[in-house]
Amino acid sequence: MTRGRFITFEGIDGAGKTTQIDALEKHLREHGIEVVRSREPGGTPVGEKIREMLLNDEMTVRTETLLFFAGRAEHVETKIKPALERGAWVLSDRFADATYAYQVGGKGFSSEETEALEAWTLKGFAPDMTVLFDLSPETAEKRRHVRAGEEDRFERENKAFFEAVRAAYLDRAERNAERFLTVNAGDTPEAIAAVIKEGVARWL
Numbered sequence: 001m002t003r004g005r006f007i008t009f010e011g012i013d014g015a016g017k018t019t020q021i022d023a024l025e026k027h028l029r030e031h032g033i034e035v036v037r038s039r040e041p042g043g044t045p046v047g048e049k050i051r052e053m054l055l056n057d058e059m060t061v062r063t064e065t066l067l068f069f070a071g072r073a074e075h076v077e078t079k080i081k082p083a084l085e086r087g088a089w090v091l092s093d094r095f096a097d098a099t100y101a102y103q104v105g106g107k108g109f110s111s112e113e114t115e116a117l118e119a120w121t122l123k124g125f126a127p128d129m130t131v132l133f134d135l136s137p138e139t140a141e142k143r144r145h146v147r148a149g150e151e152d153r154f155e156r157e158n159k160a161f162f163e164a165v166r167a168a169y170l171d172r173a174e175r176n177a178e179r180f181l182t183v184n185a186g187d188t189p190e191a192i193a194a195v196i197k198e199g200v201a202r203w204l
């Protein structure tokens with residue numbers, strides 16, 4: 001049995017990740033592949049409890065970063081790795097790059113400390129491919145407003161915050177070019193889906 005692939009989806013809130021995760025899931029199933037959908041924060045029972053705290057409770061950025069990695073440790077060990085080992089592909093709405101974008105880029109938390117925490121928690125484990133949905137904060141905000149539901153603690157941040165998050169994501173993509181696939185989230189859903197299909201074609 002060949003090991004499955006781990007694909008993550010990143011970008012500022014409102015970039016349109018869900019539509020594309022749905023499309024890739026369908027495409028992979030058509031190839032007879034088992035697909036496991038997941039998300040961060042969350043993805044496991046413990047992770048979902050941590051998610052509630054992260055989205056609703058005020059805390060320091062250090063506490064927040066530790067909680068994101070605590071949930072991630074549980075996610076990788078109990079869900080992602082077992083799925084990959086049985087040959088399933090895991091599609092995760094966000095993973096470790098989000099911590100570099102939001103906590104380091106957006107909130108100024110130390111990148112060295114985040115790297116140390118990542119090395120300690122993940123021991124080199126990383127996605128096979130990361131799709132980054134790049135979009136201006138203005139467009140993302142408009143899209144978020146047409147979406148129903150209340151904003152969480154992160155979505156209430158200002159434009160400068162989202163600019164910094166976007167820049168940090170683009171910097172991550174540049175430094176990890178071998179696994180990043182950056183798409184223009186302003187393109188049509190069909191065009192973006194085609195780029196993503198092409199990105200995974202080498203494994204099918």
Ligand code: TYD
Pocket residue numbers: 013039040041068093094095096097098099100102103152154155
């Ligand atoms: P998400 O589930 O994408 O929010 P929504 O359900 O509203 O689409 O993610 C929740 C928020 O958590 C999002 O604003 C990004 C933030 N986040 C971080 O700040 N750091 C992280 O490491 C992760 C995974 C998410």
